[in-house]
Amino acid sequence: MATVEEEELPLVLVHRPPNFNFPFKHRLQTHFRLLDPLDLDPPGSTNSFFSRHSASIRTSAAAGKAFSPDVADLAVALLIDVLRRVSAGFRYVRGGLWTRNGEFPLGFKLGGKRVGIVGLGSIGSEIAKRLESFGCVISYNSRRKKPSVPFPWYKNVYDLAVNSDVLVVCCALTEETRHIVSKDVMISLGKEGVIINVGRGALIDEKELVQLLVRGELRGAGLDVFENEPDVPQELFSLDNVVLSPHCAVATPECFDALEELITANLKAFFSNKPLQSVVEF
Amino acid sequence: MATVEEEELPLVLVHRPPNFNFPFKHRLQTHFRLLDPLDLDPPGSTNSFFSRHSASIRTSAAAGKAFSPDVADLAVALLIDVLRRVSAGFRYVRGGLWTRNGEFPLGFKLGGKRVGIVGLGSIGSEIAKRLESFGCVISYNSRRKKPSVPFPWYKNVYDLAVNSDVLVVCCALTEETRHIVSKDVMISLGKEGVIINVGRGALIDEKELVQLLVRGELRGAGLDVFENEPDVPQELFSLDNVVLSPHCAVATPECFDALEELITANLKAFFSNKPLQSVVEF
Incomplete structure (x- = not known):
């Protein structure tokens, strides 16, 4: 009582x-x-x-x-990790390969990369603020152009992808945004493209993403979210250019x-x- | 000829x-x-x-x-990785533990952390610029106070450590700076302290660092450089709060x-x- x-x-x-x-x-x-x-x-x-x-x-x-800065921090960490091969380098050290095989293969530079942000809400804005300090060039897609934002706006994700080296996905999941990052969008991002997802798994057509990564048609991916959590497509486990995180963007x-x-x-x-x-x- | x-x-x-x-x-x-x-x-x-x-x-x-932005990028990646447990989370996913054991334990927030930079040259300045965008609070140690720099200066590394949550080591290795991060400095950083080294291995007393990490007297470390490369102290391999990188800060x-x-x-x-x-x- x-x-x-x-x-x-x-x-x-x-x-x-x-x-x-x-x-x-x-x-x-x-x-x-x-x-x-x-x-x-x-x-x-x-x-x-x-x-x-x-x-x-x-x-x-x-x-x-309250959660936005933490999500943004993880998005940046995943991007640097994929480009500079931090996790792969760590496995190289742990596996004793540094001693046996010598120098670790080169990664890619963050500065100058064109980063397209899918969804420039509070999380996307925090990501943009951080990545600008690394010398990345920001543009974004959202339903409407945001007048107070200095970055180029693209009306659809396809055009954003064509003009980007990296897509960071952080919009809300709705019926309209489900699979907003489709096979076509990923192909238009190109073979040197990197995809980071800190939004929701279903924002990306995960099956197609896995296929493109397996076939080497993307440079890499950093994923904190998945379509059927906690299940993660096993094919991704063996790819050195993929970084996986157990949906912990929001958790400090x-x-x-x-x-x-x-x-x-x-x-x-x-x-x-x-x-x-x-x-x-x- | x-x-x-x-x-x-x-x-x-x-x-x-x-x-x-x-x-x-x-x-x-x-x-x-x-x-x-x-x-x-x-x-x-x-x-x-x-x-x-x-x-x-x-x-x-x-x-x-030319190398400074790349080194700074890796330093930031190592710091987020240690605090937010990115590598540990990746192993959690790869090991199938997300499915078996459920949610991954919390990490720590980057924003608000007091970051002490040992050596504010071109690399240290690039690190400061980046970490400010994450809401970190910067101070530094160098031989002389830099008049054009807005951050608080500490005359010695010990005082810097006392007033920091994180030490980022990126000064040049000279006879004066060898083991500049001594056992005393690390102890004054405290049990919640994190050490990032992208300078040279011998800037830190590595034996003492390993002991402190093994005994849980530091929160964690992100190390790109080691005293006897490519040999890395094996005790570090089993620690979840340590991120290791094969001296690849400068390599894109x-x-x-x-x-x-x-x-x-x-x-x-x-x-x-x-x-x-x-x-x-x-």
Whole structure:
């Protein structure tokens, strides 16, 4: 039974994917009464849950940009890794090949590469800011041209790919963007093209990507996300020019601290009818 | 025997480490007559070589900043890799652990980290420029404070370490800087400290570094250089928080192109008494 004190706390419905165990749940409970459908029996039985609470629900969204820098950092790491062959070099050292075979084959330079960013939201903008400091040349694709952005805009991903050495995929996954990086887009990127995906697996036609990589029709790829996570196409494991990461773009303790702060502030603002610190646009 | 035409080309003495097989040697030979002590018999028998040619030698140095961006790129890659556990995550995927064990443990955020750069020359400056775009807070150590640089300067490496989360080592190796990152310096960096070395192996007391890493008294290390290359201390191979790279900070084809251009231009300027494009200060 809830105590009287708990009853006085604002009621907050938690909407989260089952595998997202947010570490600050207990601390949020000092400010709010949390209703988490995944605590229900059976977990996620939201239909009856929503019908019971529908009358009292007001919607809010608390997420914002807290994760963007971490995702951008990983995108840059994956790109340098693929171009400069950091992971491959590490395996070379670990395997004792440096001693046996001598110098490690050359990698490719980051500076001067034309990087096309698919989706210039908060993550894409953070990626652009970082890659500019490496001397990369940025352009982007998004539904609409962003007037405040100095980079060239391409109306479609195909044109962006034709004019890029690297595609960094970081847009939202919607029905329109599913497989936005199609076989044709990848072919137009060319044999020296590199693909980085820190968005969602299904933004890329993964089967085609694997085929192109296996056949050597792309220079390489750095992938944090996959179509059927945690399953990763086994063909990629033996390719020296592919770097794989277990969907961990968004995952630092400092990031969760920032998120907790933001969510708490947003919810407090929401319940006292003050402006939110961050608003998610749908 | 040299032909008459060759005799008319300016004579250039090549000074290079034995394992640096510069790929544009043949093209340089179209402009200059190269004397490379390593082509002698026995290779490197420079004493007799110098005594034979000493009368005609004028000194020049052609190197400059062509390599700096590549070294800086690798330093940043190593740092993100250690903090965000990119290589460890890759092994997790390759080993099938993502499917078996679920989510990969959290890494650490780059933004906000206090990065102390040991040696703010052209490489250190390029590193600083990049890391600022990630939200890192830069300070540095060098023999003298650099008036044009906005970052805090520390007179010695010990004070720099006390005030840093990360040390990036990229100064020149001299008698004064050998083991500049001593056990004391590393201990003052603290248990959450990270060390990146893209300078020379002997800048760090490697034996002590290995011991501290094995005992968990540092958060991690990213090392491109080692005291006895290509030998790498085997104890490091089993540590998940250490990223190893086979001295490949300076190694992209684009970089060698830039170097060839610079060396050719500098030597031509030198022989026609024009100002050099880049001057190395000793």
